[in-house]
Amino acid sequence: MAVLNEEQSMLRDAAKSWVQEKSPVTAFRKMRDSGVELGYDANAWNEQAEMGWAGVIIPEEYGGSNFGYLSMGLILEEMGRTLTASPLLASGLAAASALILGGSEAQKNEYLPKIADGSLVATLAVDEGAHHAPEKVALKAEKSGAGYKLNGKKTFVLEGPGAGLFVVSARTSGQPGDKDGISLFLVPADAKGVTKQNLKLADSRGVSNVSFDNVEVGADALLGAEGKGWDVLEGTLDRARAGLAAEMLGSAVQAFETTLEYLKVRVQFGQVIGSFQALQHRAAKMFTDLELARSAVEAALQAIDAGSPDVPELVSLAKAKMGDVFHLISNEMVQMHGGIGMTDAHDAGFYLKRARAAEAAYGSQSYHRDRYARIQGY
Numbered sequence: 001m002a003v004l005n006e007e008q009s010m011l012r013d014a015a016k017s018w019v020q021e022k023s024p025v026t027a028f029r030k031m032r033d034s035g036v037e038l039g040y041d042a043n044a045w046n047e048q049a050e051m052g053w054a055g056v057i058i059p060e061e062y063g064g065s066n067f068g069y070l071s072m073g074l075i076l077e078e079m080g081r082t083l084t085a086s087p088l089l090a091s092g093l094a095a096a097s098a099l100i101l102g103g104s105e106a107q108k109n110e111y112l113p114k115i116a117d118g119s120l121v122a123t124l125a126v127d128e129g130a131h132h133a134p135e136k137v138a139l140k141a142e143k144s145g146a147g148y149k150l151n152g153k154k155t156f157v158l159e160g161p162g163a164g165l166f167v168v169s170a171r172t173s174g175q176p177g178d179k180d181g182i183s184l185f186l187v188p189a190d191a192k193g194v195t196k197q198n199l200k201l202a203d204s205r206g207v208s209n210v211s212f213d214n215v216e217v218g219a220d221a222l223l224g225a226e227g228k229g230w231d232v233l234e235g236t237l238d239r240a241r242a243g244l245a246a247e248m249l250g251s252a253v254q255a256f257e258t259t260l261e262y263l264k265v266r267v268q269f270g271q272v273i274g275s276f277q278a279l280q281h282r283a284a285k286m287f288t289d290l291e292l293a294r295s296a297v298e299a300a301l302q303a304i305d306a307g308s309p310d311v312p313e314l315v316s317l318a319k320a321k322m323g324d325v326f327h328l329i330s331n332e333m334v335q336m337h338g339g340i341g342m343t344d345a346h347d348a349g350f351y352l353k354r355a356r357a358a359e360a361a362y363g364s365q366s367y368h369r370d371r372y373a374r375i376q377g378y
Helices: 006-022 025-034 042-050 069-081 088-102 105-116 230-265 277-306 311-342 348-360 365-375
Strands: 122-125 140-144 147-158 165-171 182-188 194-200 206-217
Touching: 006 042, 006 069, 025 348, 069 088, 069 230, 069 277, 088 105, 088 122, 088 147, 088 165, 088 230, 122 147, 122 230, 140 165, 147 165, 147 182, 182 206, 182 230, 230 277, 230 311, 230 348, 277 311, 311 348, 311 365
Parallel strands: 122 165
Antiparallel strands: 140 147, 147 206, 165 182, 194 206
């Protein structure tokens, strides 16, 4: 486990206390049953923003606290434990990172304070197909007067239903698959020609398929240099992946702890099932995998804070490992709980569904294993 400073310890403790009191799994169940289109509780999000969570990675001059990515990871881990649905990852981490890495002073001054105080939810609009492939950008941005005209579609935009601003990857030159020729644009969700089709994932989180039909934006909407957006996009995605891995870690830890407690109390054949050696071996496997995954996730977050050149490979390692581990533990949670684990009355199904959705977001295990191998020269 990472060595935390005093501020980080306080932040983690505050997050732990808040999610247990204000956002237990029962709150997620209530939100799901209510069918809220946003995919999260707006009042809970306002409370998170008031506590300063949305500004954790944002520099102080733009209204944030600049506590860094490990600190953000600590919050996301605690939220993951209770499956708290929130735009914190999409807005306070991913979109904020894009602005920090590639934004002009004018763009930072306009948007970062609003993201930090939670009044604006921003999100990345990157993928265009069923699977994560950020370089396969077909959405076109053509010069139009003093600005640009955008045409195309984006799929599975996380927190799209509640977003007020999209960070859109578009192609200003080249072909889908080329890293050169990708440009990033800041597009208000209410811009003329923007249409959202809101959807619910298996884990009840809100996403949108977003269409851009002759959307006109000014030259000041361009984030970074024209045709040179890949480096900013990749850096932004790596930060989002590390944050999601931290949230997945929290969910996996809670799923394991809940399962372990059940093994200690469930009696079958006149014995506590935790006394069966086969189940002990399976629990030991989960525990050791969790510890390995924690090391990978924390190493990725610390590398981002340190500005290390190893960030891409450490992030892919963390996301791939965490995906495997959360997949395993969510399966075992259902299996070891037996019949009750198969029902909606128990929380096990929530963790399994969240595992599947989180695995696919920002790149699956296979995507990141391939990326890691390529970085290593294979």
